Structure formats: structure tokens, C-alpha cells
Amino acid sequence: MKNLKIVLLITFVTSLFYRCADHVDYEAIEGYSITAEVYFQQESDYEAALVGTYDPLQWLFFNIQIGAIASEISLCGGESATDYLGIQQIDDMTHYPENDVLKSMWQWLYEGVNRANYMEENKSNIEFDGKEALYGEVYFLRAYYYFELVKFFGDVPLFTESRLTAGEAGTLSRTPKEEVYAQIELDLQNAIANLPNSQSQVGRVNSFTAQALLGKVLLFQDKFSEAAATFDNLIGVYSLVPDYGSQFLRFGENGPESIFEIQYTNTSNWYDWNCVQCSEGNYGIIMNGPRGWSGPEYAQGWSFNVPTAEFYNSFESGDTRRDATVLDIEAFAASTGSSYTEGYDHTGYFNNKYIPRAGESGGQTELNYLSNYRIIRYADVLLMAAEAYNRGGIDDGLAQEYLNLVRRRAFNTDGEDDYDIEATGSVLTDAIWLERKFELALEGHRFFDLVRTGQAASLIPGFVEGKHEVFPIPQQEIDISGLIQNSGY
Numbered sequence: 253m254k255n256l257k258i259v260l261l262i263t264f265v266t267s268l269f270y271r272c273a274d275h276v277d278y279e280a281i282e283g284y285s286i287t288a289e290v291y292f293q294q295e296s297d298y299e300a301a302l303v304g305t306y307d308p309l310q311w312l313f314f315n316i317q318i319g320a321i322a323s324e325i326s327l328c329g330g331e332s333a334t335d336y337l338g339i340q341q342i343d344d345m346t347h348y349p350e351n352d353v354l355k356s357m358w359q360w361l362y363e364g365v366n367r368a369n370y371m372e373e374n375k376s377n378i379e380f381d382g383k384e385a386l387y388g389e390v391y392f393l394r395a396y397y398y399f400e401l402v403k404f405f406g407d408v409p410l411f412t413e414s415r416l417t418a419g420e421a422g423t424l425s426r427t428p429k430e431e432v433y434a435q436i437e438l439d440l441q442n443a444i445a446n447l448p449n450s451q452s453q454v455g456r457v458n459s460f461t462a463q464a465l466l467g468k469v470l471l472f473q474d475k476f477s478e479a480a481a482t483f484d485n486l487i488g489v490y491s492l493v494p495d496y497g498s499q500f501l502r503f504g505e506n507g508p509e510s511i512f513e514i515q516y517t518n519t520s521n522w523y524d525w526n527c528v529q530c531s532e533g534n535y536g537i538i539m540n541g542p543r544g545w546s547g548p549e550y551a552q553g554w555s556f557n558v559p560t561a562e563f564y565n566s567f568e569s570g571d572t573r574r575d576a577t578v579l580d581i582e583a584f585a586a587s588t589g590s591s592y593t594e595g596y597d598h599t600g601y602f603n604n605k606y607i608p609r610a611g612e613s614g615g616q617t618e619l620n621y622l623s624n625y626r627i628i629r630y631a632d633v634l635l636m637a638a639e640a641y642n643r644g645g646i647d648d649g650l651a652q653e654y655l656n657l658v659r660r661r662a663f664n665t666d667g668e669d670d671y672d673i674e675a676t677g678s679v680l681t682d683a684i685w686l687e688r689k690f691e692l693a694l695e696g697h698r699f700f701d702l703v704r705t706g707q708a709a710s711l712i713p714g715f716v717e718g719k720h721e722v723f724p725i726p727q728q729e730i731d732i733s734g735l736i737q738n739s740g741y
Contacts, residue, residue, distance in 0.1 A: 292374040295383075301371050302386055305393050306455075308364035309514045313536025314357055315400065316606065316625055317557055318342055319696030324711045326694065327597040329558040331543070335596065336556065342723075345714030349727035349741055357404060358726050361397045366415045368394035373414040388446035392457045392465070395439035399469055402429050402436070403700050406722040406738060410435060424733035426725075433473055440466040454506050455515040460489055464511045464628045471636050472704055476644025483637035486511075487654075490630035492661045497576030499626070500605040502612060511628040518614035518622040533613070533620030541608035542581055547590025550579075551608040555595030559694065564601050567690060568671075573662050577693050579604040603694045631658050631691050639684045648676040655684055658691055716740060 291297050320326040321343045328343035330336055338353030347354065371390050375383075394412070401408045410427035412435060443462040451458050463485050470479035491508045498504045506513055516534040541553020559578045567574035579602040585592060606623060613621045634654040642651035656672045663671045673683045688701055702708040709717040719740030729735050 292377045294378070295380040298371070298380070298383070298386060301367075302389055305364065305367040305371060305390060308360050308367065308397070309393075310516060310532065310534075311360045311363075312357070312400070312514070313534065313539075313625070314339075314353055316536060316694075316696040317539065318353070318357075319699050320557055320603075320694045322712070323698035323702060324560070324713065325563040325689070325698055326557050326559050326603070327599065329556045329595050329597045329599075330554060332596050335554075336539075339556070345712070345716070345720055347723065349724040349730065349737065351724065351726075354404070354723050355726040355728065358401075358729065361401050361404075364397035365394055365401075365411075368397070369412060370415045372412065384446045385448060388443040388459075388462070389457055391439040392443040392447070392462050395436045395443065395462075395469075396465060398432055398436050398439075399465070402432050403472075404723050405725060408432060409733075409735070422733050424729070424735060426735055433469065436469055437466065440469065455513070457512065460486055461512050461628070464633055467633070467636060467640075468628070471640055474643070476640045477646065480637060480640040480644060480646055483633055483640060486630075486633050487637065490633070492630060492634075492657065494661070496573050496661060497604075499629070500576065502609075502622070505624045509630045510626060511630060511633065512626075514625040514627060516622050516624055518612065518620045531620060534623050534625070535621070536625075537606055537608050537621035537623050538613075540603040540606050542592040542602055543595050544593035545590065546592070547585065547588050549588075549610060551610050551613065552592075553608045555598070555602075557603050557694070558595070558597060558599045559601040559603065561599055561601065563693070568663075570663050570671075571690065572664055573690055573693075575604070577604055577690075578602070579607065605694050626695060629692075631661075632688075632697070634658055635684060635688050635691060639681070642677075642680050642684060648680055651680060651684070652676075655680075655687060658687060662691065 292301070317339060321328050321339055322345075328336070328340045330340070333340060336353070338347070338351045341347040341351055342353065368390050371387070372394075375387060398408070398410070407426040407429050409424040410432050416424075440462050443457075444459050444466065447457065447459040447462055449459050463482055467479045467482035467486070470476075470482060490511060493499050493504065493507055493509050499507055499509055517532045519532070538553045539556040541551055541555070543552060543555045545552035564574065564578050564580070580600065581592065581602050582600045584590065606625070608621060609623075612623065634657055638651040638654035641647045641654070652673060652675075656669070659671050659673065660666075660668070665671060673680065675683055685701070685705055685707070689698060692698070692701075699708070699712075702711055703721050708715050708721065712720075714720075719738075722738050724741035725735050725737055730737055
């Protein structure tokens with residue numbers, strides 16, 4: 253991570269956390285094992301382990317892709333109907349337990365859990381100043397990994413005291429998501445209590461980051477009063493950047509609106525197509541670019557995650573977010589004399605938030621884009637707070653205020669109320685949900701918003717109610733541990 257990655261990371265992760273298992277349970281390869289007897293003996297060991305616990309965040313580029321492609325606003329795209337078949341299946345709602353993309357998501361998220369748990373296992377080895385704050389970061393990370401697991405898979409195996417090892421293969425069982433959520437909340441409360449309000453290194457989470465995630469976790473459980481009270485602590489701490497689109501450009505990273513970003517760099521020279529997550533660059537960015545691009549500003553890519561024309565045309569007139577979110581490639585190519593090759597499911601539109609831009613990659617071009625993923629923005633918090641206040645029957649006036657702050661920035665009204673929403677009750681609820689669609693489009697939220705609000709079956713083509721709210725447990729986990737599969741798969 254920028255300003256968080258250290259040289260020790262390569263050797264540390266390779267030795268301490270290296271794995272090639274195809275399932276949750278794993279054990280370090282013999283000869284590369286590091287035990288507490290030789291490690292976790294000084295403060296620098298814990299700092300290095302913490303970096304290793306952050307590292308799986310960078311692997312989760314499919315979160316962003318799936319959150320859009322599984323919804324109604326974007327198609328998979330690619331070169332052909334079989335290009336990245338796992339994502340094509342998710343787009344078509346034909347995914348099944350052998351889906352390789354979902355298997356990777358499961359493995360990578362549990363890798364993060366295991367790394368956090370290894371630190372928990374060795375927490376008491378030594379004492380040093382700042383240890384509790386450091387572990388606040390560990391608990392935040394574990395909470396985030398488990399939250400993503402629950403979002404994707406529902407009931408999942410829960411373990412917190414130590415790593416799973418190969419010897420424990422076959423012992424897993426699914427924990428009701430309510431219990432997993434309780435652990436997530438506990439971890440975040442511990443993180444909030446021990447984290448500082450700011451960090452000296454960019455990319456490290458702080459107490460406000462943990463509160464933002466806690467509020468989101470509470471909202472996903474319809475705990476509206478608790479969520480509203482949590483979001484209250486964030487109001488005014490951050491601010492909306494005046495120019496919506498600027499925050500997704502290189503100079504807009506880690507700005508005043510950013511609460512949680514996954515950090516990437518283009519300086520890594522180490523890469524491996526069989527281990528794309530091993531790079532420190534953002535591999536996911538190249539997927540969103542136009543094929544065969546020859547022209548200014550952008551760089552060629554693989555034409556995945558293409559917004560639909562229906563979505564592009566659904567923006568209100570004057571909404572500055574449309575062109576910042578969606579690139580009209582045909583218009584841009586015509587105006588600049590550029591050329592490109594149409595991909596599969598070509599719509600004429602591309603993801604303009606996370607698109608390969610000229611000069612932003614290094615080393616192995618495809619694997620080394622430096623674009624950060626914005627996981628939680630202040631605008632997201634304002635809209636979540638608005639929803640909590642409205643759906644909880646707490647204060648529609650305050651809900652309107654938070655919603656309209658976002659809309660005024662979108663329409664560049666300089667504080668005027670021309671586009672303000674004055675509705676209340678369920679009409680206001682619908683307005684907040686619709687605003688999330690446009691404000692957070694192509695950032696990985698849409699599918700999960702539709703599921704949690706009960707709108708997925710009516711809006712997503714091919715969505716089967718009672719089945720597609722969650723994704724299937726990878727078949728390998730079923731075979732190894734005898735886990736019960738999600739309904740319908």
C-alpha cells in the first residue's frame with residue numbers, strides 16, 4: 253500500500269502467509285513456516301504482520317465488478333460470451349457452486365480472516381506502546397472481511413481465536429449470519445475504542461473509518477436507530493468535494509470525502525499471471541477499458557463492466573454525475589479522432605470512474621494500475637444516514653437534509669434548493685434509494701443495495717427470489733467440510 257507497504261512485506265507474506273490451498277483450511281508450506289517462537293518477538297514483527305493483514309484488501313477487485321455487473325446497470329462485456337466465464341455467469345444469473353470467481357472471493361476473504369486471527373493468536377506475546385491501537389486495525393480488517401463474506405454468501409463459518417490449519421479440514425460449519433454480524437459489530441466496537449481519529453500513514457484506518465463501517469453493518473440489519481446514532485459521529489468530520497468527478501482521478505485519492513480507500517501502487521515490478529493478486533497494482537482497472545484504444549486520455553483495456561444505455565439515459569438532466577460516471581465512448585472517439593474495437597455486449601458506454609488512464613500504469617501494464625478503490629465515501633455515509641433516519645421513523649427532515657446535500661453537489665447548485673427533495677415517508681425512502689443508484693454507481697454497491705432493500709427481484713433480469721440474494725458456497729468447501737449449500741444451488 254502507498255505509504256503503508258514496507259520492504260519486509262514481500263518476505264513476510266511469502267513466508268508467514270504463503271498458501272496454495274484451494275479451500276479455507278490451510279497450513280504454511282513446510283520450510284516456510286514461521287512460528288511465534290521465532291516471530292512476534294518485537295514491535296516491528298507486529299507492524300509487518302499488520303501490513304500482511306491489510307494486503308488481501310488489494311485482491312478484492314471482483315467486489316467492485318460483481319456489485320455492478322450483478323445489478324441492472326451494467327453488463328459483463330469482455331471479448332466474448334465465454335471471456336471470464338465466472339463473471340459472465342453472474343451477469344446472466346446462471347452462476348453455480350463451481351464458479352471460479354466466487355471461489356476466489358471466498359478464498360481471499362478467508363485469507364484476510366486467517367491473517368487477522370494469526371495476529372489475535374499471538375497478541376499476548378509481548379507488550380509495546382501502541383499495541384491496542386494496532387489491534388484496532390486488525391479488528392477492523394477482520395470485521396470488513398467477514399462483512400463481505402456475509403454479503404456474498406450469507407451464513408458462513410465463523411472463527412476468531414486462531415488460524416485454521418490443514419489439520420482442521422472438514423471441521424467447518426456455517427454460522428447463522430446473525431451471529432457473524434454480532435462478531436462484526438464487536439470487532440468494530442473494539443476498533444472504535446482503540447483507534448485514533450487520524451493516522452500518520454495514508455491508507456491506515458482510524459476510528460471514524462470503523463464507525464462508518466459499523467453504521468453500514470447496522471443498516472444492513474435494519475437497525476436504524478443504532479445506525480443513525482453511529483452516522484451522527486461522522487457528520488461534519490468529512491466533506492463533499494465540489495467537483496464530483498475529480499475524486500475518481502489520481503489527484504483526488506484520499507481526499508476530504510474519502511473515508512476508506514483500498515490503496516494501490518504502480519511501482520511493483522513483481523507480477524505473475526497465475527497470481528494476479530500478488531501485485532501491488534490494481535489489476536481490476538484494465539478490465540474496464542475499451543479494447544484496442546488508440547487515442548488520448550485513456551488506455552486500452554478488456555471492455556468489461558459496460559454500463560447500459562438505459563442506465564446512462566436515466567440520469568436527470570443537469571446531473572453532473574452522468575459523464576463522470578459513464579464514458580460515452582462513441583461520442584468521445586468521434587470528437588478526438590480516436591479508434592477502438594467493440595467488445596462483447598457493446599453498449600457504447602464504459603465505466604469512467606475506474607477506467608485505465610494513460611500514464612497510470614507501470615511495470616507489467618495490465619497488473620499495475622494505481623487507481624485506488626473508494627470503498628466508503630462521505631456521500632455514501634450521508635445517504636445511509638438519510639435512510640436510517642427515514643426508515644427508522646426518526647426524523648424525515650434530517651433525512652431530507654442529508655439527501656439534499658448530495659443532490660446539490662450533483663447538480664452544482666451552489667447551495668440552492670432547485671433540486672431538493674421535499675417528500676416524506678415511503679416516497680422519501682424511494683428517493684434515497686434512487687439517489688444511491690446514481691451517486692454510487694459502478695462502485696460495487698448496487699447489487700447489494702437492491703438485495704437488502706428487497707428490490708432485486710423486480711429490477712435485475714433473471715434474478716430468482718429466494719435464491720440469488722446470496723451466492724453459492726464454493727463446491728470445494730462443500731466437498732471438504734460438508735457445508736450445507738445455499739438454497740437453490
